[in-house]
Amino acid sequence: MMAALLLRRDKKSTAAHLKSDLNRTDNSSGVRQLQELLDSVLNPEKPAADTEALDWCKCLIAGGEGFEEFCKTVRSYDNATLCGLVWTANFVAYRCRTCGISPCMSLCAECFNNGDHTGHDFNMFRSQAGGACDCGDSNVMRETGFCRRHRLRTGENVPSVPRDLLLMSEMVLPRFIICIIQYLRDGYTEPDTSTERDLQKVLQQLEPQISFLEELTKMGGAMRTVLTKILTNQQTFKDLSMGQEENVFAKKNYENYLSALKNSGLVSVEEKAQTGAAEPTRGSETGALGLLDTVVIILPIMFFLKEDQDGGQSIGQRKRVKLSGTTKDPSIMDSLKHKCFLEELLFWTIKYEFPQKMVTFLLNMLPDQDYKITFTKTFVQHYAFIMKTLMKSHESDTMSNRIVHISVQLFSNEDLARHVTEECQLLDIMVTVLLYMMESCLIKSELQDEENSRHVVVNCSEALLKNNTYWPLVSDFINILSHQSVAKKFLEDHSLLMLWMSFVSFFQGMNLNKRELSEHVEFESQTYYAAFAAELEACAQPMWGLLTHCKVKETQEYTKTVVRYCLETLQIWFDAIGFVDELAPNQVTFHLPLHRYYAMFLSKAVKCQGLDLDSLLPDQEMLMRIMVHPLQIQASLSEIHSNMWVRNGLQIKGQAMTYVQSHFCNSMIDPDIFLLQVCASRLDPDYFISSVFERFKVVDLLTMASVHQNTVLDGEQERPMLEGALTFLVILSSLRIHLGMADDEILRAEMVSQLCMNDRTHSSLLDLIPENPNPKSGIVPGSCSFEEMLSAVADFKAPVFELGGSMQQGMYTPKAEVWEKEFDPIMVILRTVYRRDVQSAMDRYSAFLKQSGMHTTGNPWPPYKERTPLHPCYKGLDRLLHCKTLHIVIFTLLYKIWLDHSNMSEHVLCMVLYLIELGLDNQVEEDKGDEEPCIEEHCHDSWFPGTNLLSNLHHVINYVRVRVPETAPEVKREREPPASTSAEASNFGQNVREAQVFSLVAERRRKFQEIINRSSTEASQAVRPKSSSTRWVPPGTPPQLVTEILEIHESMLSLLIKLHQKLSAKQNSLSATWLEDMDANPNRHVHGDGITAIERILTKAATRSHQSKRSIQEICGKVFPPVAPKKNSPTAKKTMDKEERRQRARERQQKLLAEFASRQKSFMETAMDVESPDTEAAMDLGASEVKESEVLYDCVICGQSGPSTEDRPTGLVVLLQASSVLGHRRKSDEAKKLPTTDEEHIYPADTCGAVHDVRLALMQSFFKDSSCLQSVSIGWDGGVYVQTCGHTLHIDCHKSYMESLRNDQVMQGFSVDKGEFTCPLCRQFANSVLPCRPGRSTEVVSWHMPSNKKTSVLVKEVEDLQEQLGLFPVSTTTESNLSKEMELVIKDIKNTTQRKYMDYGKNPGSPDNDFLFMYSVARTNLELELVHRGGNLCSGGASGAAKRSCLNQLFHVLAMHMRLYSIDSAYNPWTRLTQVAPSRDDCLVDERPEVPMLFRDCPSLLIIFVLTMPQPLRKEHFICLVRMLYNLQYTQALAALSAKFSPEERQAWSTSGTLKKNAFNAEKSYEALLSHVITELSKVKTVYDVNTEEPFMLSTSVWSPQSIEYSLQQCCLPYLRLSCLLQHHLYGDNLSGCPEEEEFSGLAGCLGLLDPAPQPSNPMYSASCLDWTVSAFDLMSQWCSEVTGLADTQTLLVQDLQWASPHLLQLPDNYNTIFQYYHKKACTACKKVPKDPALCLICGTFVCLKGLCCKQQGICECVWHSQHCGAATGIFLLINASVIIIIRGHRFCLWGSVYLDAHGEEDRDLRRGKPLFLCVERYRVLEQQWVSHTFDHINKRWGPHYNGL
């Protein structure tokens, strides 16, 4: 009742009235009234779209005031000290690493710009998931980085809020919020029946309401406090949520809510309590668990149990997972209870999949601290539910972004994160939810024992992994682990760690590869991306997070715990997959996260925490197992490179590359190598070495026999596998990354290895350096920064521009001393993804040596580099180098290399020598060697006496027993003993006992058995049935093998010396005394080839052991038989030859390529360089071959040479393009500035194109259209420019060439259908062929002969010739092939530009238009050539550009076409130019007058005359034309000049000139003529009237004779230039250069207007060039009278003839200036901020790239603009990418960037966000390419744009 009454009243007064009621002490009636009003206003049964409710709320809240005013008042009480600005995806924000405490810190642009970050490590970035400004939050960033506003702590000075201001809000808003919630409840239906759209609809309707909430948050702290109170108040929620009893709608509504909860798999707590009893099954599971103190973590156990519930033993082992202690709430996954609005609101936000508006509202509230805490708790409480929803969502990407948008705000704050960790079990929730997520996609592992495996792994082909759906969760987890306090909690909680390890084990062994042995895989699965991403993100990232908190002694316990659980989990894993000791064959997985966790925590423990390694290691048996899988990966890498996995397709290579590549190596290969190093340092070295060779499958190869069988490898795989094994051993024993190198050292080594491979840009280097252990940037105390290190090892090469068009970036290259001392080939090998990078590093290294003179002959070997000493814990690693097994291998290989056995290579020798040298440099302490028990019975022990390499080096091996096939050469030799051995026959018999057999396999097994037996006593028991020894017998030993005894009598030293001889190809290459000579220069040994390496080793051995020294001297002293007994064994020779041939072929190919490149480059240069004379013209063209009787052309297709004939015409390869370059010229030579504020603008009115358009339009409004169209030129905008590469071809050859292109499917970048092709010779882009005029050049010469005829005679002859126009027969009257082709090219020319650039006349399509267009084509090309020559002809000469010019041919073609038109002789301007005729009044009767001569454009007239006269035109006639037109041009100049005078000056000059009229030569006196013109024009007042209004620019300075002459010359110069250029092209006259100030006289002389000899007496050249055939004064009077008869046309008198060179816009130095203004600027067409804004660099127009918003007629705005601004050529700067794209017709290309960072690099897409600065050189190049129309030729990667840009 009351409500109804109120409703009818005015809202404002009602609100005021209610407010005062409520302010009373007894406010009960007010409250009641308000409630009743709200009941009816906020009725959720009304449609949400009804805005009435919202209006009411606004009014009520404002309490009678205007809402806007109310907002202002509330804002004045804002006490917030935080910025908190919330943004969504794509917003541009800043991050400062110097100021940030959390790595997630971000700032809005305003706060960033108002803070001081000079010299900080900051960058701009585009937000992906959205974010909020952290300014003012000292938990996230350092206070020094706050902006001015938020540093002030405004909160302190703000007065407290008056009580009544927000009273109404407090009353109304709860009702408003419940109303929204009710709408949400009501609108919700389960989205199982494609009702997604319904959800969207509900949200759409609610948009105004939610926006209103957001608006409220922006009122500042005071309003946020009110909202917080309402949102978190439990009582209000209780009162309103269920609705009143009698309200049926509210009840139904509430039930809807409950069912939504239920359907989500959630049970509210009350409900659970009710149903718990009713459902005993469920209750017993969850309820009971919830109550017990000791809780079994149910999830992981279930994962393991699923597969085998019967195996009692295995269950026993599962029990390890059972934990006791802390209470874990299994209800994490399935219970929720809402106690306040905020909670239910969040629930619906999730249910509706995070609507953007709602997210922004919730985030906008965050500056309120109370809210922030409650909200964080609520978020955590809903965490499991969020993830469940995410997994089900169809748009998980969007949702993920929105989730992280929220969570990153909450979890980046350490206090808050710790708080919720302590109070809400955040860690438990996260880990449980992660487990829950992964549980959904587990499969049985097929690793090892496919049948019986009990291990489960994630299935990488599941959407969850493929789409990376888990990332928000993982990223939250990593985020909270970055807080020390939270990480500590995690590390202290054993049950959590255990849970986590079981999570990690889900990834252990995933994505298993099985080697295909028979057939190629049909389907290459790409699951490996998912697998690597999962391990790196879900396992490695958290690991690195945890490791950052385990850096000091105090945290030892954490590490110990992690290591313990790691080992336990590994043990479980080995058991689960059924691994005993043999690996299943032909399998490999790259994913061993458990191993890597173990490895990295070990490394940290030793390096930073001072823990003893042995205390963290398991027993030997476990170590042997741990070693197996990482080792298998190393062997597989080698197999993959040896092409043993080709049948598995490309993806396996992808895995190998990903595994080693530098972005991930710190989490993948490095831990593996480290773990293997740990194993090697603790296990028996003989066992380890033999395991390596066995795993690499090269055991069979390691025999002394010349022939062997290999049961596992193909012949061609043996060598690469052997190389792989040796390389691996070298890496293993020399790498020190985790074994003693400091962080700085590591960074330096990484940097050096990357720089040695290639010069790098700063960013790519930054990218290539592994982040851990060194953070890439930021200030890390105690460690060298990236920048310092970089400047220590590298030199900067500034970006240079190469003329060929390739754009260089700033590069870093290693310093000379780095090459000399630090180049480490081993590190390079470890870090290279592609083999070619190793080669590249070696090439660069040898180039350096050659250049510095350190090694000049042949190819150097990789240098040996001394290593950082081992950390004492890892000393055991050196034993690898000092074990008999390795020495036997070394001995065998040296022997085989010496004898040229098959499959040996330089690389093998290199690695062997490396191992020897490493052994010499890393001696094992003596006492350890003694400990080794020497057990006689072991078969190999008789090879060497001990384990020390130094003593084994000189040990002589006499006999070796080998097992060889019966066919081997050794066998034969034994049967028929040669004479040499028979002499020692007696000896032989005795020594047979010393003969030694060696089998690596047997060795490994023996050792294994030994170790197992030893440890079996220590270990409790080995229950596991050991496989019997029968399993170890090699399957099917080939029976044909026989045992033979080889006579050797060599030591390693003697073999080395023999190899030295062999390599140097010299007998006795080392003299007995060489050792003494050596010591003089120790440095000589560092760089060099194999010989140097051997010498270095021998020297080292000699200095370290007397016995070795003696031995060396002895061997060297002996005289050897001729070198290399078997050097020329056929197989070896073959491989050598092959190598050599390949090498030679490679060199040849490179030479060819280089040649080709340089040839192309010179083409490029000639194409580019339009100014400098070209010494080497690529082609000989007509002009240069004048002396030939007939011009011959080479056809570049068929190769024949011949003349161009009517029948079989030849043509020039040309590119026709429309151009508006001329039209964009301006008077001023200074480029226009690109506007970067709203105040700046660009006006296009002063461009050449616009001025000409205005002029033509003005003429057309007064004069006859056809006459107008002959008085000007067009083509300033959209004119057709013709370019040629200078190559010619038969036109019929061209046609068949086009046909072949059409059939060629792989054409790219150009469209054959549009006639486009590339020149068959130089590959330059072209689209038409310009027919060449046939004819004899002698004939041409005769036509050129100058004559002495009088001018008046010539004038008459010209007139006669023009009369013949219509009748003049060109060589043929019938249609010949040539004339057909000529018409075709005319058609091409017309099609090149748009219609609107051809039709300027009033009657579209009239011949007048065509006529104008045709002669303007000639004008355009002449004008452009002038521009290319720098705007004048001072440089002169027949430049390279002229030789490639096709103007002569073009003129001919145009003339042929123009003869179709004739100018009515009555209107022929020639008459009016040369004769004084009576005025023809008859013309003026009904038509508009013709254009007066003074308004006509002289250059245009000249071209018209030349083109319309019979061809070829005699030079004398041409000169006559030029002279007559000069008279007109001069008169125009006088008229224009007089118009610039002030009336007084005019008067003065008029008077003074009159006196000279009667003097001699008055017709050539400027004063007399000027005076005459003034007098004539002054006859009608209006002529000079118009100018009086304008202030006189020059009135302050008096006109002097000099300034007048200068002005006249300037006015005539353009005409002279054009005439001269035309003469040059038509008659081949050379242009002579001259100084700029003498250009006028030079050109006049060239044209014969002036005597070539300068007349110093008379500097007034311009008038002396005049040549009158009739009275000058009469003629001038006639011309002037044409003007004075008219009104309002005075402005036409002054022509704008001088134009400066065209320029692109002037850009600001700092890119940020452009970016800040344009990235959020709205498009003027669609009024929206474009997603991809772009800027035309020619005119400054701002467009929506790719935007549908501005698409018209199917063409997007950018393409559209290119058509209108540049006649289909456009240059656009993409604002958001900082790059420039070029649009040319239907194609476009990415040009690159003209903005570079401090390191001289581009930053495409602004990914790095570092400050960028204009690179002036690049911009100049861009402009140059634009002006010279060479985009098509220089840029290579063009693609079609389909009008979609």
Ligand SMILES: [Zn+2]
């Ligand atoms: Zn801010």
Ligand SMILES: [Zn+2]
């Ligand atoms: Zn701020």
Ligand SMILES: [Zn+2]
């Ligand atoms: Zn900063």
Ligand SMILES: [Zn+2]
């Ligand atoms: Zn041909």
Ligand SMILES: [Zn+2]
């Ligand atoms: Zn060419």
Ligand SMILES: [Zn+2]
């Ligand atoms: Zn433009």
Ligand SMILES: [Zn+2]
């Ligand atoms: Zn637009």
Ligand SMILES: [Zn+2]
């Ligand atoms: Zn638009």
